[in-house]
Amino acid sequence: MTKPAITLPLLFILLTLIDISSCASTVFNVVSFGAKPDGATDSTAAFLKAWQGACASAASATVVVPTGTFLLKAVTFRGPCKSRLQFQVTGTVVAPTDYRAFGNSGSWILFANVNKISLVGGTFDARASGFWSCRKSGQNCPPGVRSISFNSVNDVIISGVKSMNSQVTHVTVNRCTNVVIRNVRLVAPGNSPNTDGFDIQSSTGITLTGSTIQTGDDCVAIGPGTRNFLISKLACGPGHGVSIGSLGKELKEDGVENVTVSSSVFTGTQNGVRIKSWARPSTGFVKNVFFQDLIMKNVENPIIIDQNYCPSHQGCPTEPSGVKISQVTYKNIQGTSATQQAMKLMCSKSNPCTGITLQDIKLTFNKVTPATSLCSNALGTSLGVIQPTSCLNR
Template sequence: MLNNSGRERRIISPRRPICSNFEGSKTIKTRNKKRNKSVRHRGAMAIAKSAVLILLFALVCNANGGAPDQPRIAGPDMFKNKNVAKDVLLPGEQVINVMDFGAKADGRTDSTQAFMDAWRKVCHQTTGPARLLIPEGRFLISSMYFSGPCTCQTPVTIQVKGYVMATTDISEYENGDWLMFEKLNGLKIIGGGTFDGQGKKSWEYSENCESGDDRACARNPSSLFFSDCSNVVVQGIRTANPKGFHIFVTKCTNVRLRKLKLVAPETSPNTDGIHVSHSDTVIMSRNTIATGDDCISMIQGVKNVFINRLKCGPGHGISIGSLGKYQNEEEVRGIRIQNCSLINTTNGLRVKAWPDRYPGAASDISFSNINMQNVRNPIIIDQEYECYPDCKKKPSLVRIQNVHFQNVKGTTTSPLAVDLRCSKLFGCQGVTVKDIDLKFGDAPTTSRCVNTQPRFAGVLMPPPCA
């Protein structure tokens, strides 16, 4: 039997009266029956309340596609139950300093070979725990690989205290990117240092295929490029002025990006903050991104992304897509974005797909608890990407479903605050818009819904689509 605290309670029956003719015996029995019945009732109520709470929690989790605050981890997690924010020098850990291999901290001497030799020592010539140390100072390096698998004990740590600068000659980046991390299982990049891509000279050659210059029709080098890696932590570093993306993650699992500061001019083209493709389980938390393109962009093959406490702006907001650009695209699924702020961005929360291109899919996407300040296009599903103003192309072949916008508040610089333009071939299924409060000065805001019938709920400004 349960008492009010939920603990088991022993019910001790009263002693039977010595004399069966005792006048109070019937009264005592009656009181005990009432007391037992009351206790049983309270116990049943406690069990019922617990069941209701469990059911409500299950419903919330189901509505959010899983646990509300933690993503599913893909495969073995090297950092499970570990404080990834804490850096501890392990017993016997070797510290390999790039300066011991000839690196110069003068900001002028090319130290690429010294960095490569130091990495080879850490990753391929060590069996115990080891870390690569980039000390204080200014180091100039060109394109290079940090390749695995490593023979040292993992995770291997790269501790960045200094200011690392990329060379500016774009012809030195034939491999595609600046610092490339590949085939590594267990990697930590920490230390509070800076990676400066020195990208200003290359921005004029940023995917401008109509210029006739072959250099202008290629993707500019990303500053940090991760490919075929698992169990990665990047924490507390700063990137500035990338030639292309700040961070590019592809074909990776279990990546944690924490407390990063990514900075580039608002006018710098195609300088996405964090760009993710073909990856499973990417956790981004407490990052600050001010750049010239999307703060975060996710394209085909991305699953189980969790974004929490992002500060974005200036930039182009948070984007899923563009989708349907290439043949045989993998679907995007399971994206959770919450507790973020967007300030002075050209877009807010966006899902975008090309018309008249290739099939694709995006599902189970949620944006919740988002604060906006002077955001031009706050909430967008755009399946007529770059086909304006009146798209006459064939409809998009991308299926979009189960997209949720909840508790989005703040100010916008455009009267059209909710703009949902879906493919007339498939429409958008399972879209919900709940508790939206977006103000456009003293003027009203509006909603537009094309080829979709969202479910509107809660307090809504702008009003639902007519």
């Protein structure tokens, strides 16, 4: 099987090799526009003024957020802009403590319709404990906001950023191309609801490397329309692992293809690597996926395909999933499972999984009881030593 090429335009790759700080020649410091580094004064207007100045600059420009703590309400940094921009954060950006201040805005910090943008450094603290308490109590709560979002943004670098205590997803990438994410840390308590690390959808040419995600939901959620996505050197846990899906929620839905997850460690997560789809008709698909060189440490479901996904277990759809899963390779995956069933491949009855490859798998449960596997409608090949014993059908 040939490994898919994860390609980015040559020019963009060359740009990422250059010290990005040297690209900016014009500086717009938010303090010069009235921002106060006291953590209490609303600095939203000052941030927007600095952005507007940088966006209008004919030369490459940098928005600087210096040392200190800056209070920021819901804000959209919108393009198109005239030149390459860098958003350089040394200090800490905090959200209002009252979660109701966001209303139904959907995002705390949104970058939209911008090309050639770098977000470098800094800590972003959404201070969402009040929102989580509201959700857990069953009250009538707002839907929550994503901490940092990129919508219709191209040629992006996200580097050295720390996001803490998001209401829901930490970082969303939607309808973007050529995105490099490196050395990022996303942190929320393991019991915080729906706090995905990264949500990626309808995007092409994404590289995520050298990052740590500790959160209450998926470390990385890969949604419909995602292509050419490379994840490497990821430390995930606590959380729900790396998930392709959920897919098949809509009848007409784009697929996911050319995804590689490699050289990563999962610690105490609910899942390791997962593909999940609803059990209903769909035009969606998953193909050309490589999970390789992974370590599982006390993971509940190290390897799982679930085409009967229904987290609430109420009103679940009962038709076979229309999402077609093919050409998925699991290679050199080792470690410990927190449950006896270490490998579970439950595929669609009407669209069986095909081209599944298991190679050099060693997953153990405990010293006394061996790990087991369970397959349904999963067709493929086993190579090398497979532990637990392969349940694939040829």
